[in-house]
Every structure is written in structure tokens, then in C-alpha cells.
Amino acid sequence: MQLRCGTRILDLSRPVVMGIVNVTVDSFSDGGRHLDPQCALAHALRMAEAGAGLIDIGAESTRPGAGAVDAGEQIRRAVPVVRALASRSRVPISIDTSQAEVMTAAVEAGAVMINDVRALREPGALEAAACTSAAVCLMHMQGEPRTMQRTPRYTNVVAEVGAFLDERVRACLAAGISRDRLVLDPGIGFGKRLEHNLALLAALPELCRQGLPVLIGVSRKSMFGELLGRAVEQRLAGSLAGAVAGVLAGASIVRAHDVAESCDALRVIEALRQAGYAPERR
């Protein structure tokens, strides 16, 4: 499987780890450590060195309860880091934003993927993405980060998330964004209770059979806090289990804080697959 990322093609025949750089003050798991552009750049370079095949740079924390950060502030925080990283490394860069102006500015500075937790639903976002050749990750979220975890409710979470992503793909194709640029993401933790996150991960083979690359982000999320009673810093084992399960189900990209450990875990999976490991798919 391949993904068009700007003028480049990202090979997804083996799973790719997307390293996370939050240039925010309140991201839940590394809040404030990377607000300084030099610190964010150093962290990005370390993750690329550790094996990250993508670096996701975000200036608006989308964790539950997070307030919105306006486009101007997102640009001030994220674009210098995108530009500096693009000049220092060949690692493909993703911009984690929902705002059209931020997408445009970040792509001009060197980003080759747009990671939008609102799936291009904000005003002008679809058009802004269509004006680039960047890849686009379409993620499902119920509600808004500030309130999404208050009362997540679904009749059938797998069907509803699937239908939402289908509709967003159609909207992208209609706007002239080609299928070879699209990535699907169920949005673990975005307006979901534990049982919803588990159901979505259990049904991931179904989502992966749509023929588009799938990205999953489980790293350090509250589902492991609830399942294991672990604080944010103690969720590596749970995060790796979630990443391995996602890749075995067919996910192509794993968004992670702990890049070296995630790369190690996925290298073991690749070696097993090369040796013929193929658990029956439901």
C-alpha cells in the first residue's frame, strides 16, 4: 500500500510509526515540554533518529477538556518547527490541525500530510487541503475536544464511525482530493468510552478492508488508564499492546509518543509476518 504525500510516495508495505510533537502548553502527556521551538525540533529529530517514518506536529492540544487555539497562534507555534525540521531532516512531516490557514501555512513550510481530527469539516478546510497535494488523515470525533468525553453515545459505534469516514472520503473525492492521498482513522479516545474504543479496535480489520490506509492513535490514552489503572507515564505496555493489535488487524500508521519502543514492537511483528505469521482474519 502507498500514500501520496506531496511530491513523495510514502511506502506503507510495512507499518510506519508517526512520532508526536505537541507544540502546545496543555497536551495531556507531555504538556509544555515542547513549546520552545528548539526543544520541539530536537525532540522531532530524536524521534526520526529512533525510526519514526512520520512526525506529527500539533499546536492545538485536542485532549479532552482542551480549549481551542486560534489559527494565528497555531501558525506561530507550529510553522517554525515544520520549517526547521524540513530543512534538517527528510522525515515526512504531518501537521495536526483543523484550521484551513494552518494547513496552508504548514504545507508551504514543508509539511506533506494534514492530520485533521475534524476530518476537514471546518470552514475552508476541504478547499485548503484540495489546493495542496498533501496526504490527508480523516479522523472520527464525536463532539468537540472540550466536551467530547462527557456523554459519548452510539447505537452502533463501528457502523457510525464507518459511515462517517465513508462520507468524509466522498466529500474529499468530490473536492478533488484523490484516494491515494487519504488515510482513515477511527479516532480512539475522541468522544468514545472504553467499550467504544475496544469495539473499534476489535473491528479494525473491517475498516482496513476498505482499501485505504488506516492510522490508529492509542498512545498513552485514557483507555489504558481505565483498563489498567495506570497513570499517563505508566501506559507504555498498554500502548504497545494496542499498537501491535492495530497493526496485526491491518493498520499502516501508528501514532505514538514512545517511538523507539513502538518501532521495536512493530519490527518483531514484521519479522513474524516474514516468517509466515498470519493469524486467521475474521
Ligand SMILES: Nc1nc2[nH]c(S[C@@H](C(=O)O)c3ccccc3)nc2c(=O)[nH]1
Ligand atoms: N489522527 C490522529 N490524530 C490524533 N491526535 C491525537 S491527540 C491525542 C494526544 O495524544 O494528545 C489525544 C489524547 C487523548 C484524547 C484525545 C486525543 N490523537 C490522535 C489520533 O488518535 N489520531
